[in-house]
Amino acid sequence: VQGTGKRAATKVTKLAGKTGTAQVPEKGKYSANRYVASFIGFWPYEEPKYLMLLVIGEPTSGLYYGGELACPPFKNIENNLDVLIEHAVSDSRRAESGTLFCCIKGEASDGHDYAEMAEARGAVALLCEREVNSKLPQIIVKSTREVMGEIAALIYDNPAEKLLMIGVTGTNGKTTTTYIIRSILNAAGIKSGLLGPIIESDGVNDRDADRTTPESCVVQSQLAKMVENNCGACVMETSSHGLYLGRLNGAT
Numbered sequence: 001v002q003g004t005g006k007r008a009a010t011k012v013t014k015l016a017g018k019t020g021t022a023q024v025p026e027k028g029k030y031s032a033n034r035y036v037a038s039f040i041g042f043w044p045y046e047e048p049k050y051l052m053l054l055v056i057g058e059p060t061s062g063l064y065y066g067g068e069l070a071c072p073p074f075k076n077i078e079n080n081l082d083v084l085i086e087h088a089v090s091d092s093r094r095a096e097s098g099t100l101f102c103c104i105k106g107e108a109s110d111g112h113d114y115a116e117m118a119e120a121r122g123a124v125a126l127l128c129e130r131e132v133n134s135k136l137p138q139i140i141v142k143s144t145r146e147v148m149g150e151i152a153a154l155i156y157d158n159p160a161e162k163l164l165m166i167g168v169t170g171t172n173g174k175t176t177t178t179y180i181i182r183s184i185l186n187a188a189g190i191k192s193g194l195l196g197p198i199i200e201s202d203g204v205n206d207r208d209a210d211r212t213t214p215e216s217c218v219v220q221s222q223l224a225k226m227v228e229n230n231c232g233a234c235v236m237e238t239s240s241h242g243l244y245l246g247r248l249n250g251a252t
Contacts, residue, residue: 003019003067004019004065004066004067004071005017005018005019005039005041005066005067005071006067006071007067007068007071007072007075008039008041008070008071008072008074008075008078009075010075010078010079013043013044013078014043014044014045014046015041015042015043015044015045015078016041016042016043016045017039017040017041017042017074018039018040018041019037019038019039019065019066019067019070019071020036020037020038020039020040020066020070021035021036021037021038021064021065021066021067022035022036022038023035023036024036024058034058035058035059035064036055036056036057036058037055037056037059037063037064037065037066037069037070038053038054038055038056038066038070039053039054039066039067039070039071039074040052040053040054041074041078043078050078050081052074052077052078054070054073054074054077055070056069056070056073076137077137080125080137083124083125083137084098084124085098085099085100085124085125085155086098086099086155087099087100087155087221088100088102088127088148088151088152088155088156088217088220088221089101089102089118089217089218090102090103090104090111090144090148090215090217090218092111092114092115092117092118092121092123093117093121095117095118095119095121095122095123096121096122097122097124098122098124099118099121099122099123099124100123100124100125100126100127100151100152100155101114101115101118101119101123101125101126101127102126102127102128102144102148102151102152102217103115103126103127103128103129103132103144104144104145104148104215105129105144111128111144112128112129112130112132115128115132115133115134115136116133116134119134119136123136124136124137125137125138125139126138126139127139127141127144127147127148127151128140128141128144129141129142129143129144139151145216145245145246146246146249147249148215148216148217148246148249149216149217149219149220149246149247149248149249149250149251150249150250151250152216152217152219152220152221152250153220153250153251155220156220156221156223156224157224158250159220159223159224159226159227160220160223160234160250160251160252162227163193163223163226163227163231163232163233163234164185164190164232164233164234165233165234165236165251165252166178166181166233166234166235166236167236167237167238167248167252168181168235168236168237168238169237169238169239169240169243174196174212174237174239175196175197175198175237178194178196178235178236178237179194181235182194182235185232185233185235190232190233191203191229191230191231191232191233192231192232192233192234192235193222193223193225193226193229193231193233193234193235194234194235194236195209195213195214195219195222195234195235195236195237196209196212196236196237197209197211197212197237200214200222202222202225202226202228202229202231203225203226203229203230203231204225204229211242212237212238212239212241212242213236213237213238213239213241213242213243213247213248214247215247216246216247216248216249216250216251219236219247219248219250219251220250220251223251
């Protein structure tokens, strides 16, 4: 890599790639102050094993060229590809070896303040909205909640695509309706999992639930367990509040 892409190069890998800087279309013409920065690269270039595209949409840092904005994080990810992520959690107490810890800023607490605890429990990477004091690889995004479900879905191999997904929302009767639907499915020979405010069932084990719609990373983990337990469907309550917070992102 030479020219504008040289910031993506490492001393170890032999990388080839291309930077990109584009203006965002706006009302029939290109915006004067909205950009997309990118870098696509593959390595080693003699016998390519990895291909990665990194895109940063509408950066707010004042930088917007692909070479200066997209190449450095590309290099950081490239250097840490030996990190194996197997789980995603937003509760630091549930972090374990191979975990992506998702830092969510809530009304009562800020997940960024618990990154150190998650690391001590085995987390290998962080999903956050600002840089934190940690040596772990950090994926910094505008909104953790917005992307957490999609990222968790990828980590768990998109389990929702392998299940018949049925969501029930409304003011009254959601719990009763989900139990009826699940009973019908089971009676028809379709083993089904259940997510609701009373229990969460992965088709084999039941556990007490702590909210109507769990965080999106929990939803994806439970869906993966349903797939592992040979379920063909998932019936779940979907509160309007949970939908608003994006807890079903990656599950629809």
